[in-house]
Structures are given as C-alpha cells and as structure tokens.
Amino acid sequence: MIHGPAITEAIATAGFTHVVWIPDSHLGxxxxxLDAAPGLTLIRPCxxxxxxxxxxxxxxxxxxPLVMIQCTGFFEAGDAVRNVVHDLGLPLKLxxxxxxxxxxxxxxxxxxxxxxxxxxxxxxxIPILRFDPFTGTENAVLVHLNTLGTLPSAAALLWAE
Amino acid sequence: MMTLPEALAPIAANRxxxxxxxxxxxxxxxxxxxxxxxxxxxxxxxxxQAVPLGLGLxxxxxxxxxxxxxxxxSLLMNLGCLVTLAQxxxxxxxxxxxxxxxxxxxxxxxxxAGKTDYAGLAKAxxxxxxxxxxxxxxxxxxxxxxxxxxxxxxxxxxxxxxxxKETPSAPRPMAEQIARLQKALTS
Numbered sequence: 618m619i620h621g622p623a624i625t626e627a628i629a630t631a632g633f634t635h636v637v638w639i640p641d642s643h644l645g646x647x648x649x650x651l652d653a654a655p656g657l658t659l660i661r662p663c664x665x666x667x668x669x670x671x672x673x674x675x676x677x678x679x680x681x682p683l684v685m686i687q688c689t690g691f692f693e694a695g696d697a698v699r700n701v702v703h704d705l706g707l708p709l710k711l712x713x714x715x716x717x718x719x720x721x722x723x724x725x726x727x728x729x730x731x732x733x734x735x736x737x738x739x740x741x742x743i744p745i746l747r748f749d750p751f752t753g754t755e756n757a758v759l760v761h762l763n764t765l766g767t768l769p770s771a772a773a774l775l776w777a778e
Numbered sequence: 779m780m781t782l783p784e785a786l787a788p789i790a791a792n793r794x795x796x797x798x799x800x801x802x803x804x805x806x807x808x809x810x811x812x813x814x815x816x817x818x819x820x821x822x823x824x825x826x827q828a829v830p831l832g833l834g835l836x837x838x839x840x841x842x843x844x845x846x847x848x849x850x851x852s853l854l855m856n857l858g859c860l861v862t863l864a865q866x867x868x869x870x871x872x873x874x875x876x877x878x879x880x881x882x883x884x885x886x887x888x889x890x891a892g893k894t895d896y897a898g899l900a901k902a903x904x905x906x907x908x909x910x911x912x913x914x915x916x917x918x919x920x921x922x923x924x925x926x927x928x929x930x931x932x933x934x935x936x937x938x939x940x941x942x943k944e945t946p947s948a949p950r951p952m953a954e955q956i957a958r959l960q961k962a963l964t965s
Contacts, residue, residue, distance in 0.1 A: 635837065635838075658837070660837065660862075661862070661865065662830065662858070662859070662862045663858030663859070663861055663862055664856070664858050666824070666826070666827065666856070667826075667827070667830045667856055667858060667859050667862060668830075669824075669827070669830075670824065670826075670827030670828075670829075670830030670831045670834070670856075670859075671830040671831070671833055671834040671837075671862075672834060673827070673830075673831050673834060674830065674831040674832060674833060674834020674835040674836070674837070674838065675834040675835075675837060675838045676834075676838075677818070677831070677834070677835055677838070677956065677959060677960065677963075678834065678835045678836075678837070678838025678839045678842075678963060679838055679839070679960065679963065679964065680834075680837070680838040682834070696824045696825075697824045697827050699824070700822065700823060700824035700827065701824070704822045704823075704824075704952060705952055705956065706952065706953060706956070707956075
C-alpha cells in the first residue's frame with residue numbers, strides 16, 4: 618500500500634509545482650504529507666471543475682499543476698476538462714481516484730464509478746495510465762507519476778481505490 | 779446603471795500591467811479599448827471558470843495583478859470560486875458585469891436577476907475588499923482604487939442589459955493568444 622509521504626515525494630520528483638485537489642476517503646489520507654511537502658503548493662477549491670480552471674491558469678503562468686480528484690468529481694468537471702484540454706490545448710494532468718475499483722475487480726461492488734470512468738476519460742480523448750496502490754511498489758508510483766508529468770499532452774492516472 | 783462600454787473603459791484606463799481576462803459580452807468591445815499581450819479573451823470558455831483561471835495565473839506569477847471580467851450568469855455557475863479565491867492573498871480583481879441576463883443566448887433572465895446581493899455573497903465568502911457600483915461617474919471615480927492594491931477584490935457593476943447581441947469571438951486564435959500571453963509574462 619502506497620502512503621502519503623511516498624506519493625507526495627513522487628509528485629514532487631515528477632516536477633509538479635502545485636496540487637489542486639479535493640480529497641476523497643482514500644486521497645484524503647495524504648493530506649498531512651501534502652501539507653508538509655516542500656516545493657509543493659496545495660490548493661483547495663470547492664468543486665472539481667473549478668480545480669481544472671485553476672490548473673489552467675497555473676499552466677498559462679508557467680507552473681506545472683496536478684489535479685487530484687475522485688472520479689465522481691471528474692464526471693462533474695467534464696466541460697472544464699473539455700475546454701482546457703481541447704479549446705485551450707493545455708497539457709492538463711490528473712490523478713483520479715477510482716472509487717470501488719478494487720472491489721469491482723473482484724466482483725464485489727455495484728458502484729457504477731468503475732464502470733464509467735474509463736469510457737468517460739477516453740471520450741475526452743485523454744490518455745490513461747493506471748496504478749493500484751495496494752499491489753504497486755513505491756518505485757512504480759515514481760515511474761507512473763514521472764510518466765504522467767513528462768507526457769506532452771493531457772493525461773490521467775487512474776488510481777484504484 | 780451603466781452601459782457595457784462605460785463599464786469597460788475605466789478598466790482599460792486603470793489596468794496597468796495586470797493580466798485582463800475577459801469573458802462573454804466583454805470579449806467583443808475589449809480589443810478596441812486595449813490590445814495588450816496581457817489580455818486574455820477567454821473564449822471559447824467553460825462558463826464559470828474565468829475566476830479560477832485568474833486565480834491560477836496569480837498563483838503562478840506572484841505579485842502579478844489579474845483582472846477577471848465575468849458575467850453574472852458565469853459567476854452563478856461557480857459561486858464556490860469566491861470562497862476559494864478568498865483563501866489566497868492574491869491581487870485578483872473580479873469585475874462582475876451584472877446585467878441580469880444570459881445576454882449572448884438572447885437575453886433570458888439569470889436566476890435571481892435583480893435580487894441577488896453579489897456584494898454580500900463576496901463578503902460572506904471572505905473577500906474583504908468589495909465595491910458595489912451603480913453608475914458610470916461613480917465607476918470612473920472608483921476604478922483606480924478598486925483595480926489596485928492588495929487582493930482579492932470583488933467589484934459589482936450594474937449594467938444595462940442588451941438584447942439581440944451575437945456571441946462574440948476572440949480577436950485572435952487561442953493558441954496565438956496563449957503564446958502571446960506567456961511571452962509577455964516571462965519577458
């Protein structure tokens with residue numbers, strides 16, 4: 618299981634300067650580590666579409682933000698994502714917590730989130746990376762965040778919860 | 779009330795080296811008032827995202843003033859952005875163009891038209907510098923102060939709505955706008 622300090626180090630190592638996030642019950646466990654991370658600025662918006670708008674401004678100003686939200690928030694943020702990625706052409710980077718992903722994989726969840734997240738991200742023509750923090754290593758999370766950070770286009774890392 | 783040109787002219791006269799983000803109806807007349815590389819005509823837009831975009835710009839460029847000219851319909855789609863903005867000591871000046879209408883879609887009334895207390899909303903969100911301006915002479919006298927100093931700042935302008943206006947277009951393609959803005963911000 619990957620914990621807050623490891624993910625925070627991976628985010629900073631990948632060159633991200635700001636984390637714009639709304640926590641869920643999994644991502645929220647990283648709060649203390651993110652707050653304490655040197656070189657990373659944590660920004661707390663009220664809604665996920667707003668997080669995407671803030672990230673757009675950060676990118677226009679030369680910063681390198683990472684938007685961290687749950688999949689439910691990604692569903693809400695659709696128009697902001699469309700605008701930033703396709704109208705503005707900015708390389709928006711997202712880490713999306715996929716609620717119930719592990720339970721769904723085992724056939725033990727009726728949550729619709731895992732069913733829809735990949736089709737919806739794909740519909741916005743955003744490349745997908747996947748990571749399971751329960752089976753992945755700290756080195757693997759470093760590699761995944763670095764890949765996310767260096768891709769020239771927008772991209773989303775789907776984080777199994 | 780004032781007209782849209784009467785609302786925009788004092789912004790152009792007092793924009794200094796601020797980035798000016800325009801949306802919706804303000805996009806059309808703005809280039810005649812200002813054609814700075816620090817202008818960003820946010821169109822095509824995602825309604826409600828101009829204030830967050832302005833906040834992001836200000837956070838990326840500490841000390842740089844940002845003016846966001848937003849319509850009331852756009853702000854209503856994302857009122858939480860005022861709460862987010864209030865958390866940050868940044869020189870972001872939100873200028874609300876309150877005409878009570880979705881002007882570019884034909885002039886339908888927005889929710890709460892004529893009743894919503896936007897100054898109250900901004901203050902309750904935690905923004906301490908809030909201006910409420912009804913007339914052009916008052917705005918001419920206030921703009922210099924309201925568009926300078928510490929932020930965030932919220933400025934509520936009451937505007938005469940217009941009907942039959944076409945959806946405005948940006949003065950140049952988005953990619954060109956972004957390249958121009960980023961060059962100006964790094965020079």
